[in-house]
Amino acid sequence: MDFELVNLISWIDESLRDLCGDASWAVSLIEYVLIAIAFLGLYCVLALILILLERKICADFQCRIGPNRVGPWGLCQPIADMFKILLKEIITLKNNDKFLFFTAPFLILAGSLGTFGALQFGKGLVGVDFNVGIFYMLAISSLGVIGILLAGWSSDNKYTLIGAMRSGAQLISYEISAGISILTMVLLGGSLNLTDLIEGQKDSWYLFQGHIPAIIAFIIYLIAGHAETNRGPFDLPEAESELCAGYHTEYSGITFGFFYLAEYLNMFIIAGIGTMVFLGGWQPFHINYEWASGFNELMDYIPSYCWFVGKVFMLVLLSLWVRWSFPRLRIDQLLHLEWKILMPISLVNMLLMAGWVAYIAAQNN
């Protein structure tokens, strides 16, 4: 009994190789196209699920029911919204840079999709995998900042510009502590390769292996990652009470839809990175003792992609809980939190982790 999707994928690969015979380039081509379609489809479906989840959870926190008219329990609501947004007119502005205006949503989507492709969804369910995987993810997720800045600049509107500038300041600041806390875990794992990092958490997740430094790094990562998604108490770039809708005020139709899509998927991606680095990715929950071997075997029966999606949605729920609990920060409070609190603590925390790793190494010798 094995429900791993990797079996299906290798079956497709084998039958394609049988079909094409000598032309191995054709196999590669077909597989690339299939993978691209699968990722794009998953991206859209996850966005729809997340939008519905957000609206339902938000309703729960406000003692409401949320969408409940379209389909059973409102399940078809995001699909109806999607068709509405596809049918809407794309309004073009006068006197603005048209090229940059229409490039910005694609840049944001590209940054988010590039990061999405490097997530490891399960055993063998990997789009991009190479020796500096986690570095690649941190780097390409910063592409979104350029999109936001361009969107704010090219809209020729003071509110969008203020929103974009705030967003730039916020994302660049919070990337530092998110990066440092991930680096702390890389120190523990000893590799930048995501596959190695996840393999290293086979017996117990890095959150438990790293003791206190790992827990501090996890909390800092959650705060900084949450700030990077431009949501919750850190939604200054959008700040609807001050700036209409911030940097995407002037967008309509599907161009706005791209921003919307990227916002929700960034939430998923941040939770995904946190899952892979701290919570063992698709590795099942194991208790690293002799007496728990039965429990460990039981956990192994759950397919790996279920573990990954389950953990990610736990983190997404946490992020929604935070979002609907706290009031928005002021820009000076935001920068104070990053530069005076999160960054010094994460730097000290990295030293602590280095000491812990040295201690483990000394014990093993």
Place this chain on the structure above:
Amino acid sequence: MKTYFKNLFSGIWNLLQGMRITMRNAIRKNVTECYPEDRETARQFERFRGELIFDINENNEHKCIACGLCQMNCPNQSLQVVSKMVETEDGKKKKVLEAYNWDLSSCTFCGLCTSSCAPKAIKWTNFFEHAVFDKSKLVKELKGDSKPVEKKAAPAPAPKKSDDSQVQQ
């Protein structure tokens, strides 16, 4: 340095308290009413002003004396009291209600009419489904075919000393 850590931990504690409160709200029962479905069981509020009606008793009698106070008190002329003078058998002139028109479309549901009504002839109900296809249907005649309540020969209340003092004032 000491205040730095103190602020840090008290901040975290405050945030956790906030999250506890929101979670308590999240698991609470929803307050939403699904109106068309729970039409039969929907909560009704006693003091809600839905529709103005005549307080008609089981003998199809209303208490209106056609004094017109409600009409005078109505801030936007939604009420129209149509009355006529008749002469009773014992030769007295008396005002009798012919029709009582309430224009729902201009009513603000302020309740000045019911509070000014001396014989408590009009009252509010909870009925709120007022939608009609024709605007003219919003003007409602409240009296219907009800008749004025028969005057009972109530005995004059025995004068009290306290009442006397009030009258003198």
